[in-house]
Structures are given as structure tokens and as C-alpha cells.
Amino acid sequence: GENVEQHPSTLSVQEGDSAVIKCTYSDSASNYFPWYKQELGKGPQLIIDIRSNVGEKKDQRIAVTLNKTAKHFSLHITETQPEDSAVYFCAAPLATGFQKLVFGTGTRLLVSP
Amino acid sequence: NAGVTQTPKFQVLKTGQSMTLQCAQDMNHNSMYWYRQDPGMGLRLIYYSASEGTTDKGEVPNGYNVSRLNKREFSLRLESAAPSQTSVYFCASRKQGLETQYFGPGTRLLVL
Numbered sequence: 001g002e003n004v005e006q007h008p009s010t011l012s013v014q015e016g017d018s019a020v021i022k023c024t025y026s027d028s029a030s031n032y033f034p035w036y037k038q039e040l041g042k043g044p045q046l047i048i049d050i051r052s053n054v055g056e057k058k059d060q061r062i063a064v065t066l067n068k069t070a071k072h073f074s075l076h077i078t079e080t081q082p083e084d085s086a087v088y089f090c091a092a093p094l095a096t097g098f099q100k101l102v103f104g105t106g107t108r109l110l111v112s113p
Numbered sequence: 114n115a116g117v118t119q120t121p122k123f124q125v126l127k128t129g130q131s132m133t134l135q136c137a138q139d140m141n142h143n144s145m146y147w148y149r150q151d152p153g154m155g156l157r158l159i160y161y162s163a164s165e166g167t168t169d170k171g172e173v174p175n176g177y178n179v180s181r182l183n184k185r186e187f188s189l190r191l192e193s194a195a196p197s198q199t200s201v202y203f204c205a206s207r208k209q210g211l212e213t214q215y216f217g218p219g220t221r222l223l224v225l
Contacts, residue, residue, distance in 0.1 A: 006155075009153070042219075043205070043219055044203070049213075094172075101214070102172070103148075
């Protein structure tokens with residue numbers, strides 16, 4: 001089955017800096033990679049995802065890159081703001097398709113004003 | 114739309130007690146999920162239901178049972194709670210054919 005590793009577990013940056021969170025996966029057949037953001041006291045919410053047929057996807061200040069050869073993908077947040085402070089989870093399919101996901105262990109991002 | 118709702122928000126149980134966590138969604142989604150979230154372990158799938166009347170085990174199903182009562186509701190039952198089941202439980206739903214899972218606000222469970 002799929003195994004997802006996520007680093008770092010905590011990340012502190014100053015407002016305006018960039019933040020990068022990295023995940024590796026084990027199943028070369030995996031083809032869908034979402035990122036979820038969890039604010040304090042709430043459930044996770046999808047912020048961006050990427051399919052294996054593209055190498056990069058952007059949405060305003062966030063982007064995800066995928067390296068299929070190395071089996072890793074990363075979340076990039078530019079011009080960080082205090083409201084970006086949250087826990088971020090990467091995920092990959094548990095089996096073929098995207099019906100079931102395996103989540104990384106999470107990264108707590110703290111953006112200081 | 115309320116989205117995904119969960120009850121209760123918080124519960125304290127004694128070892129050996131039973132309880133049912135309730136989840137409902139009003140988005141007409143086919144698939145529903147139960148996860149548990151523990152510090153340093155991320156979200157782990159307990160059970161999954163692709164549609165009404167079907168359920169499938171996830172990564173950590175032991176000690177739990179589920180019921181997909183109808184298309185809207187998916188409940189998680191602990192028959193004999195153990196301290197190891199202390200966790201935050203999240204329900205999620207997904208529309209058929211699309212990837213995004215929508216999560217509820219969670220139920221915090223403490224088993225003494």
C-alpha cells in the first residue's frame with residue numbers, strides 16, 4: 001500500500017517569507033496528490049491538488065510541484081500572511097484511483113507578523 | 114447548505130462504554146468517510162462508504178463499526194471504548210467522480 005512521508009513537522013516563518021513543505025510517496029502508480037489545510041478547531045479543507053500528468057500547478061500564492069521520478073511533491077506558499085498559519089496535510093491515493101487517501105503526518109506552519 | 118455536520122462535538126467515555134458518533138451531509142454526495150486524527154500521526158482512515166448500503170475497511174478499522182443509514186448519514190460506533198481510541202474523529206464526504214473530500218468539524222473523544 002501507499003506510504004506518505006511529510007517534512008518538516010513544524011515550520012516558522014516571518015510574514016512575507018516563502019514556505020515549502022515536502023512529501024514523498026512510495027507507490028509509483030499514484031496519480032493524484034492533494035493538499036489540505038486545517039485551521040485550529042476545524043476540519044481539513046482542500047487548498048490545491050495536482051494530477052500526475054502535470055509537473056506544477058499554481059493558484060495565487062500557493063503552488064504544488066510534482067517530481068514523479070523521485071516520487072515527491074511539494075507545497076509552496078509565497079508572501080506568507082498570518083492567516084496562513086495552520087496545519088497542512090499532503091495525501092496520496094491508498095489504492096488505484098482517488099477514492100481513499102493516505103495522509104501525511106502534517107506540518108504546523110506558524111507565520112509571525 | 115450546512116455541509117458535513119457531526120455530533121457530538123465533545124464526549125468523555127469510561128473504558129468499556131459504547132457510543133455512536135453521528136455524521137450527516139446535505140450535499141447529495143455518494144461517498145462518506147470516517148477518519149481519526151492523533152498527534153504526530155495525521156489523518157488515518159477508519160472506514161469508507163462508496164454509496165448507500167456499502168462499507169469498506171480503511172487503515173485502522175479494529176474496534177469500530179459503521180452504518181450507512183441512508184445517503185445522508187454515516188455513523189461510527191465504538192462497542193467497547195478503550196483509552197487508545199481517545200482521538201479527534203472526522204467525517205468527510207465526496208461527490209462521485211470528483212476528488213475533493215469535504216470534512217466536518219470533528220468530534221473530540223476522550224476515553225478514561
